[in-house]
Amino acid sequence: MVKMPKLGVSACLLGQKVRSNGEAAEFRSLTRSWSHHFEMIGVCPEVGIGMGTPRPTTRLVKKDGKINLLNSETDENFTQQMVEYAQLQSDALIQSGISGFVFKNDSPSCGLERVEVHRDGQLQSRDEAMGVFAMVFTTLNPHLPVIDEARLSDPVQAEHFLARVEFLSLWLEEGRNGWTADKLMQFHNTNKLFLLSRSPSAKRSLGRLIANGFDRGDHPENVALEYMTSAQQSLNVLSKPGPIAHAMERVLGRVSSKLSSRERQETLDVIHEYRRGSLPRSAPLTLLRRLVRRCGMENETHSRFISPTPLRLSLMAKV
Ligand code: SF4
Structure with a gap:
C-alpha cells in the first residue's frame, strides 16, 4: 500500500471541537478532499498545554518589548508553557514525518501572520505578530512548507x-x-x-x-x-x-x-x-x-x- 504524505494541521480545522468556545472551525477542503491524499495529524496547542475546552480566549500582549500569550480574562501568562510545548511538539511532528503544516489564521497560538497584538491593555492595530506556537514551530523548521487557511482558500x-x-x-x-x-x-x-x-x-x-x-x-x-x-x-x-x-x-x-x-x-x-x-x-x-x-x-x-x-x-x- 502506498503511504500517504503526512500534514500537521491546527486541530480545529479538522473539525475537532477544541476552540475556546467549544466549537470547531472545519475547513472542508481538508476534511473532504485532501484527507484522501494526506494523513492529517491534528494539533491544538492550547489544549496541548492543558487549557481545556471550553476556556477563556487568549490574546497576544506586548510587554517590555516581548510578545506574551495571556488569558484574556485573568492575564495568566502562558508564554513559557506554549514555547516549551511547541518545542516538544515540533520534535514529535518531525519524527512522525510530516511534510508541511496548515495553520488556523488569526489565532494568538496558531496564526502565521498578522495576529493582533495588545499593549498595556489597548489594541495596537499596527502591531501584528505570529501566534506563539506558529512562531516557535516555523523557527525550528525552516525547511517545512507552511500555510494558513486563508491562503489555502486561494x-x-x-x-x-x-x-x-x-x-x-x-x-x-x-x-x-x-x-x-x-x-x-x-x-x-x-x-x-x-x-x-x-x-x-x-x-x-x-x-x-x-x-x-x-x-x-x-x-x-x-x-x-x-x-x-x-x-x-x-x-x-x-x-x-x-x-x-x-x-x-x-x-x-x-x-x-x-x-x-x-x-x-x-x-x-x-x-x-x-x-x-x-x-x-x-x-x-x-x-x-x-x-x-x-x-x-x-x-x-x-x-x-x-x-x-x-x-x-x-x-x-x-x-
Ligand atoms: S487555532 Fe490552534 S489553538 Fe486555537 S483551537 Fe485551533 S488548533 Fe487550538
Missing part, C-alpha cells in the same frame, strides 16, 4: 503549497536510509524541471550548494537539510506562468522529434495560451502528459514537474 496558493509539500515528502522518502552525495545529486536532477518551473535561480544555486557542501566535507545529512531549507525558502514565492510555460516547452522539446510539425505547433499554441492566461495549467499539462506517454518518454523528472497531487485534487484546472 487555488494558486494551495497548488503551490501542495507542490512544495510533495517535494519535501519525496526528499524524506529518498533520505529515509541516509543521504550520500550521489543520492542528493540524483534527487536534485530528478527535480530539476520542477525547480526550473518554480524557481529558476534556485535550480542553479542548489546545485552549487550540494557541490560546495561536499567539497567542504560536511556531513551528508547536514548538506541535505541545508539543501531542503534553501529550496523551500526559494519556493516561498508563488510561481509565475512564464517559468512554468518555459519548463513545458523543455518537455515538448524532448519529444518533438517524434511529433509531426502540426502536433508540435498545436502544443506550443496551447502552452502560449496558458502563458497568456487564456487557458488553465491543466490544458497544456494534459496534452504534454499524453504526448510524453505516447512517445514512450515518461520518466520521473517529467512526472515530478507535472506534480501529481495538485492534479488529483483538480487544482491545476483552477490555476
